[in-house]
Amino acid sequence: MPEAVLGLSAFYHDSAAALLVDGRIAAAAHEERFTRKKHDSSFPANAAAYVLEEAGLVPSELTAVAFYDKPYLKFERLLETYHAFAPRGLRSFVSAMPVWIKEKLFMRKMLRDEMAKLGPGKLRFFFPEHHLSHMASAFYPSPFEQAAVLTLDGVGEWATSTIGMGRDKDITLLRQLDFPHSLGLLYSTFTYFCGFRVNSGEYKLMGLAPYGDPESAQTRDWKRLILDELVDLRDDGSLLLNMKHFDFATGLTMCRDKDFEDLFGIKKRLPESEITQPYMNLALAVQQVTEDVVFRMAETAKKLTDCENLVLAGGVALNCVANGKLLRKGLFKDIWIQPAAGDAGGALGAALAVRHIALGRDRVRDSNPDRMQGSYLGPVHGEGYVLRVAREHKAPCRKFDDFDALCRETADRLAEGAAVGWFQGRMEWGPRALGNRSILGDPRDPETQKKLNLKIKYREGFRPFAPSVLAEDADQYFGLKGVPSPYMLLVAPVRKERCKPLPSGYADMEMYERLYHLRSDIPAVTHVDYSARIQTVHKDTNARYHKLISAFKEKTGCSLVVNTSFNVRGEPIVCTPEDAYRCFMRTEMDCLVMGDYFFDKKDQPPWEEQGDWREDYALD
Ligand SMILES: [Fe+2]
Numbered sequence: 001m002p003e004a005v006l007g008l009s010a011f012y013h014d015s016a017a018a019l020l021v022d023g024r025i026a027a028a029a030h031e032e033r034f035t036r037k038k039h040d041s042s043f044p045a046n047a048a049a050y051v052l053e054e055a056g057l058v059p060s061e062l063t064a065v066a067f068y069d070k071p072y073l074k075f076e077r078l079l080e081t082y083h084a085f086a087p088r089g090l091r092s093f094v095s096a097m098p099v100w101i102k103e104k105l106f107m108r109k110m111l112r113d114e115m116a117k118l119g120p121g122k123l124r125f126f127f128p129e130h131h132l133s134h135m136a137s138a139f140y141p142s143p144f145e146q147a148a149v150l151t152l153d154g155v156g157e158w159a160t161s162t163i164g165m166g167r168d169k170d171i172t173l174l175r176q177l178d179f180p181h182s183l184g185l186l187y188s189t190f191t192y193f194c195g196f197r198v199n200s201g202e203y204k205l206m207g208l209a210p211y212g213d214p215e216s217a218q219t220r221d222w223k224r225l226i227l228d229e230l231v232d233l234r235d236d237g238s239l240l241l242n243m244k245h246f247d248f249a250t251g252l253t254m255c256r257d258k259d260f261e262d263l264f265g266i267k268k269r270l271p272e273s274e275i276t277q278p279y280m281n282l283a284l285a286v287q288q289v290t291e292d293v294v295f296r297m298a299e300t301a302k303k304l305t306d307c308e309n310l311v312l313a314g315g316v317a318l319n320c321v322a323n324g325k326l327l328r329k330g331l332f333k334d335i336w337i338q339p340a341a342g343d344a345g346g347a348l349g350a351a352l353a354v355r356h357i358a359l360g361r362d363r364v365r366d367s368n369p370d371r372m373q374g375s376y377l378g379p380v381h382g383e384g385y386v387l388r389v390a391r392e393h394k395a396p397c398r399k400f401d402d403f404d405a406l407c408r409e410t411a412d413r414l415a416e417g418a419a420v421g422w423f424q425g426r427m428e429w430g431p432r433a434l435g436n437r438s439i440l441g442d443p444r445d446p447e448t449q450k451k452l453n454l455k456i457k458y459r460e461g462f463r464p465f466a467p468s469v470l471a472e473d474a475d476q477y478f479g480l481k482g483v484p485s486p487y488m489l490l491v492a493p494v495r496k497e498r499c500k501p502l503p504s505g506y507a508d509m510e511m512y513e514r515l516y517h518l519r520s521d522i523p524a525v526t527h528v529d530y531s532a533r534i535q536t537v538h539k540d541t542n543a544r545y546h547k548l549i550s551a552f553k554e555k556t557g558c559s560l561v562v563n564t565s566f567n568v569r570g571e572p573i574v575c576t577p578e579d580a581y582r583c584f585m586r587t588e589m590d591c592l593v594m595g596d597y598f599f600d601k602k603d604q605p606p607w608e609e610q611g612d613w614r615e616d617y618a619l620d
Contacts, residue, residue, distance in 0.1 A: 130156020212284025
């Protein structure tokens with residue numbers, strides 16, 4: 001019988017399941033992809049059922065089940081926090097406690113009951129700590145025998161950040177920063193104040209920062225204000241938040257609006273309202289502070305471990321701007337980041353921690369240097385499923401027996417300006433689409449960005465899209481210095497010779513004028529500060545995607561395509577061919593490629609004839 005460890009994360013946000021079989025990651029998936037509820041936090045029943053099915057196992061065959069945090073410790077943190085801040089937190093205490101007492105304190109029983117629904121079996125449960133789960137998710141799948149481990153997030157039980165040392169199958173904790181002093185919660189507070197959603201809008205705040213003016217007195221003053229008034233940042237990267245200004249420990253929001261409004265002299269931005277320059281400057285100021293903290297913590301990690309490699313996880317590790325700068329600082333020779341760095345990734349980390357630490361097993365050594373398998377760890381749907389969708393929707397499609405010909409056809413359409421849904425193989429693990437559930441476009445075309453934003457994603461996004469570039473050609477376009485970025489977690493500058501100078505009066509232009517200004521020969525993927533969020537595409541982890549981009553290169557001379565996730569606003573990334581076809585029909589996407597099948601929009605039955613599902617699929 002194989003040794004099988006199931007990892008689960010749930011009940012906070014982004015629940016997920018991951019399965020290790022004899023130390024290899026057999027499968028991993030986010031629950032939201034199955035339930036179609038974005039950031040679904042319920043027990044990951046569908047994801048768990050899927051990972052078991054993928055490995056051909058039933059619950060009774062599991063060696064262990066690992067849950068990504070310790071509920072009792074978390075409860076202790078809540079109680080002690082309320083006690084320390086009493087009577088300030090009464091309102092939040094009253095609303096949180098019934099949930100805790102009813103559900104979370106009886107976690108073991110609840111997990112047992114939920115697992116029983118998947119099948120009978122006497123299960124052994126483990127509860128590794130939240131940050132140990134993050135550390136394990138960063139270190140064990142990395143290519144390193146030894147590495148400094150840095151985790152940064154909002155909060156788990158007590159820890160908000162840890163520094164450790166990974167060596168072979170052991171992880172040693174060297175430093176820990178505790179709640180309420182948290183870089184993640186500081187960043188989330190500004191996410192909230194700038195009018196974005198906490199736990200998902202942090203990406204937007206990061207994308208807004210390049211619009212900030214680094215030379216302006218306002219940005220400089222605000223950075224100083226954050227460091228003088230809100231954060232006591234020490235040389236070693238540890239920090240103390242001045243809790244007088246924050247509400248997250250005891251309240252129901254991140255900060256008191258009035259207090260922050262007095263401090264910064266601007267109103268809290270209303271969601272969806274216009275974004276003016278002061279919010280861009282504030283986003284930049286807090287991004288700069290975040291980078292300072294990350295750099296100092298990384299320096300401390302270097303000092304404590306003397307390792308040349310660094311691994312990262314925790315929600316703050318999704319800050320690819322900070323990651324890119326950290327890499328270019330050269331403090332570490334190599335950096336590896338868990339693609340599911342947020343709490344969903346805790347499912348994988350928990351399973352890895354149980355296997356290597358609780359069960360004492362060695363790490364698997366095999367010839368594949370990427371233990372994450374390119375992060376293509378989700379469900380695959382065969383030809384039969386695609387054909388059924390085509391039949392049920394009376395959707396004409398063409399089968400290509402020659403995949404090279406399919407790539408040439410797709411590349412031709414991309415070069416003509418088409419938006420192409422590209423659906424292949426196993427679904428991605430982690431928040432990014434990496435070329436198996438992606439919508440693609442031509443990066444050279446100045447119209448691509450507008451088209452994808454308005455006609456397909458139904459949003460006026462202010463962030464450029466990400467490029468998927470052939471790994472071997474990446475250095476011709478970006479300052480990555482040969483470092484792979486397979487999970488789209490590094491931002492690097494577009495090479496100078498590809499950039500165009502800014503026109504006079506640029507600083508006074510409106511946000512979207514600045515965004516749509518032609519600033520390089522790959523405008524759809526170049527941000528206003530001439531940076532790009534890069535995915536390097538490798539032949540050995542995604543041969544089909546690599547082939548498609550190669551065909552595009554052959555046609556156009558350009559080694560990259562625009563890659564945005566296959567979904568519309570407010571919806572999780574598509575999982576099945578059915579999800580993909582619906583998204584294709586509901587948007588102005590021009591073509592859809594699923595496996596070997598090519599669907600052209602102009603051949604499809606009109607929208608009015610698409611049947612009952614249209615109503616359920618109305619956009620928000
Ligand atoms: Fe976390």
